[in-house]
Amino acid sequence: MTSASELRSGKGDRDENFPVASWIIHPRHRALILAYYNFVRTADDIADHATLPGDQKLAYLDLLEAELLGKGDTQAEAVVLRRALAEAGMAPRHALDVLIAFRMDVTKLRYENWDEVIHYCRYSAMPVGRFMLDVHGESTSTWAASDPLCAALQINNHLQDCGKDFRELNRVYLPRDALAASGASVEQLGLAQSPPAMLACLQSLAVRNEALLDEGRSLTAEIRDFRLGIDVAVIQAYADRIVRLLKVRDPLRERVHLNKFELLTFSLAGMIGEVGRRAIGRKAISRPGTAHDA
Structure with a gap:
């Protein structure tokens, strides 16, 4: 499979309706917040991809989930977030939840x-x-x-x-x-x-x-x-x-x-x-x- 990163739309944190890891947030939190944002942005772009068939979208979302949970190291956004969450002692529940929404977007x-x-x-x-x-x-x-x-x-x-x-x-x-x-x-x-x-x-x-x-x-x-x-x-x-x-x-x-x-x-x-x-x-x-x- 193509890396999920290659399916990104090009939209980034500066394109959102709200500030993402802005200068207001303490610097110690920004790396984890950006890791979460990049994971969510990648999954969102997969769900919204204009030409990717629905079954392939779901397969990519499943792959991101699997690697977030430690089953593989091929999808950079999932691996980076998994490591950042582990370092912070946080569970992946909020990242897993958004994947439910992106599957809904497909179906x-x-x-x-x-x-x-x-x-x-x-x-x-x-x-x-x-x-x-x-x-x-x-x-x-x-x-x-x-x-x-x-x-x-x-x-x-x-x-x-x-x-x-x-x-x-x-x-x-x-x-x-x-x-x-x-x-x-x-x-x-x-x-x-x-x-x-x-x-x-x-x-x-x-x-x-x-x-x-x-x-x-x-x-x-x-x-x-x-x-x-x-x-x-x-x-x-x-x-x-x-x-x-x-x-x-x-x-x-x-x-x-x-x-x-x-x-x-x-x-x-x-x-x-x-x-x-x-x-x-x-x-x-x-x-x-x-x-x-x-």
């Missing part, structure tokens, strides 16, 4: 309702937040706030890329029942501009995702590590801005991403807000109770 092209999308996010996004918290030695009690934040980041991405996902992969994360409620159809995702029904669907999902973001708003106050708290505050600021854009823009017609000025502006806003909150010892924001499977 499941449609989602019936919001709950199915959240179930996908349980494996595609929530493990990333849980991993970061574990790296920093945070309590697992923080997962309850991290999970909805991570799911909302994932759904922001689904809304941003809904046209591309449909055109290039025939993959639709927009729930069928939401499309039906707005009178929209899957085929409209192939258009250059959203018809009114599709735009209504997309913007209603953005509103629902904004509420999901609010569920995770207490996370920074629950995190003990100062640097990680600042990093999460920046991510939350990015996500808040993107979801506000998705509520008023058409992702089929325009690219809904932050420009360099916005990235700087919302980075500073997130950092200053969190430093100020910690300086005055403001309490955690109360949030509605949520249940995500552990």
Whole structure:
């Protein structure tokens, strides 16, 4: 088999909607975080590969899992992460979880309702937040706030890329029942501009995702590590801005991403807000109770 590295899309940590192992994070954690990111990025690129047959995608994902668990040394991303986790005394559970999501990407092209999308996010996004918290030695009690934040980041991405996902992969994360409620159809995702029904669907999902973001708003106050708290505050600021854009823009017609000025502006806003909150010892924001499977 070709090395999984050769199937990478070329997308890297600087192309994400959130900072990966940014300068805010303590240097002692960055190698492990980047090893995890490169493993996840490689698996994601395999699942999204435009020409690789589905059975071969699944075979590569199985190979990455096997080598992560110590059965071979041919796939660099799996070997590097395995060694980094061993050095840190961490289990591979959060890397194994994301592989479940990428297998779903290969085999499941449609989602019936919001709950199915959240179930996908349980494996595609929530493990990333849980991993970061574990790296920093945070309590697992923080997962309850991290999970909805991570799911909302994932759904922001689904809304941003809904046209591309449909055109290039025939993959639709927009729930069928939401499309039906707005009178929209899957085929409209192939258009250059959203018809009114599709735009209504997309913007209603953005509103629902904004509420999901609010569920995770207490996370920074629950995190003990100062640097990680600042990093999460920046991510939350990015996500808040993107979801506000998705509520008023058409992702089929325009690219809904932050420009360099916005990235700087919302980075500073997130950092200053969190430093100020910690300086005055403001309490955690109360949030509605949520249940995500552990």
